[in-house]
Amino acid sequence: MRMKSLTIGHLAREAGVNLETLRYYERRGLLPKPPRSASGYRLFPSDAARRLRFIRHAKELGFSLKEIRELLSLRVSRTTTSRDIRTRAEVKIADIDAKIKSLESIEKTLRKLTNVCEGCVPVAECPILQSLDREDR
Amino acid sequence: MRMKSLTIGHLAREAGVNLETLRYYERRGLLPKPPRSASGYRLFPSDAARRLRFIRHAKELGFSLKEIRELLSLRVSRTTTSRDIRTRAEVKIADIDAKIKSLESIEKTLRKLTNVCEGCVPVAECPILQSLDREDR
DNA sequence: CTTGACCCCGTACCCTAGTCCGGGGTTTAG
DNA sequence: CTAAACCCCGGACTAGGGTACGGGGTCAAG
Numbered sequence: 001m002r003m004k005s006l007t008i009g010h011l012a013r014e015a016g017v018n019l020e021t022l023r024y025y026e027r028r029g030l031l032p033k034p035p036r037s038a039s040g041y042r043l044f045p046s047d048a049a050r051r052l053r054f055i056r057h058a059k060e061l062g063f064s065l066k067e068i069r070e071l072l073s074l075r076v077s078r079t080t081t082s083r084d085i086r087t088r089a090e091v092k093i094a095d096i097d098a099k100i101k102s103l104e105s106i107e108k109t110l111r112k113l114t115n116v117c118e119g120c121v122p123v124a125e126c127p128i129l130q131s132l133d134r135e136d137r
Numbered sequence: 138m139r140m141k142s143l144t145i146g147h148l149a150r151e152a153g154v155n156l157e158t159l160r161y162y163e164r165r166g167l168l169p170k171p172p173r174s175a176s177g178y179r180l181f182p183s184d185a186a187r188r189l190r191f192i193r194h195a196k197e198l199g200f201s202l203k204e205i206r207e208l209l210s211l212r213v214s215r216t217t218t219s220r221d222i223r224t225r226a227e228v229k230i231a232d233i234d235a236k237i238k239s240l241e242s243i244e245k246t247l248r249k250l251t252n253v254c255e256g257c258v259p260v261a262e263c264p265i266l267q268s269l270d271r272e273d274r
Numbered sequence: 275c276t277t278g279a280c281c282c283c284g285t286a287c288c289c290t291a292g293t294c295c296g297g298g299g300t301t302t303a304g
Numbered sequence: 305c306t307a308a309a310c311c312c313c314g315g316a317c318t319a320g321g322g323t324a325c326g327g328g329g330t331c332a333a334g
Contacts, residue, residue, distance in 0.1 A: 009280060020323055023283090028321090039330055041281055050266050057239050057269045062199030065321070071243070074250060075260045082253045089247045096244045100237055102194050106208070107233045110226045113211060116219045123213045129187050146310060157293055160313090165291090176300055178311055202291070280330075287324070293317080300311070 005035075005043040015052035022052075029069050030055060061099065105131040142172075142180040152189035159189075166206050167192060198236065242268040 012019040025031045026042075031051065034042045051072070058068045074089055076082045109131040116123070149156040162168045163179075168188065171179045188209070195205045211226055213219045246268040253260070 007280075008282095018323065019281095021321085024322060037281095037330095039281080041330080047266070051263075054266055054269050058243070059321090060199050061236055061239055061243075062197050071265050072263055074247070074265055075263050076250075076253055076257070077259045077261070082257065085253070086251045089250045093244055093247050093251070096240050096247070099198055100240050100244075102198055103233050103237050103240070106195070106198075107230055107237075110211070110230050110233070113213075113226045114223045114230070116213055116222070120213070120219065122215060126188075126209055126212050128208050128211055129184070129191055131191070144310075145312095155293065156311095158291085161292060174300095174311095176311080178300080196291095276334090277332100279332090282329075283327095285325085288322080290320085292319090295316075296314100298312080301309085303308085304306090 005045055006048065008042050008044065011044045011048055011052070015049045015056075017052060017056070025052075025055070025065075028065055030065060030072065102131075142182055143185065145179045145181065148181045148185055148189070152186045152193075154189060154193070162189075162192070162202075165202055167202060167209065239269055 006014065008019055008022055012022055015022075022031065026033060031044075031048065034044045034048070037043055054072070055065075055068055058071065059065075063071065070088070071092060074085055074092070076085050106128070109128055113123075113127055143151065145156055145159055149159055152159075159168065163170060168181075168185060171181045171185070174180055191209070192202075192205055195208065196202075200208065207225070208229060211222055211229070213222050243265065246265055250264055
């Protein structure tokens, strides 16, 4: 059970991202500034890879780096009360629920599409438009 | 039950997007090239607004314009067999399923967070990292 | 020691997805 | 007619999210 720290290059390879991206994320506040070796090398805790995986997934889900930073900072501490957190988390939950509903709607439409049988009449209009057809801004 | 066509300005206002965005989407193949009036004005069919709403939602879900174009083109026609479509749709469905699972996982974590009671011990590490902690790509 | 592989930092550059500009035609209300 | 409000097009500009580059220090194997 080792707990060794990673240089930026190791972490980059492990997480499958460009090394420059790590420095960029640090600047943008997505990765906490890591401790440095005597010579100034960054020494990342080994769970930084986990954090990077989270960031990658969240990006694929349409969150901006700013939103991801907010998600990552959701925790109870001395400086944020749990009521604060609850409120902020509830906003995120609502966002996420809406996303899930939209995705389910698109998926449903796609499933219908996969059930179209060979030799049926061609679908002239675009059926995907059936999903997500709500006015809500 | 009118079926009038829209000028680019009307469509932009109706869909709540910038007029230039519509020309951009046309160039990128997300909006089919609309017929033109004698003087060259674009005349959009009134269901173009629907298409734009779809595009907006899909973007919020993390799809790129290229992916959205692919989604929009999923339909059965003379040039694409329904087997083709089925295959392509199934790929998209798998993508979407993965996204939904990720979102649910984040949401679950956030819900736990909202249940933390006032006065409980501060959470030092970032709990959001519990979600999405899979190795897969 | 030296050489190759790393790391540091700052700056420049790239792509995507728009957005703006400006010179010029069109339409419509007065 | 004319002015306001639209529309056309090509091209320049932006912001967000990275990536690349280059000059210089560091570390580990031979």
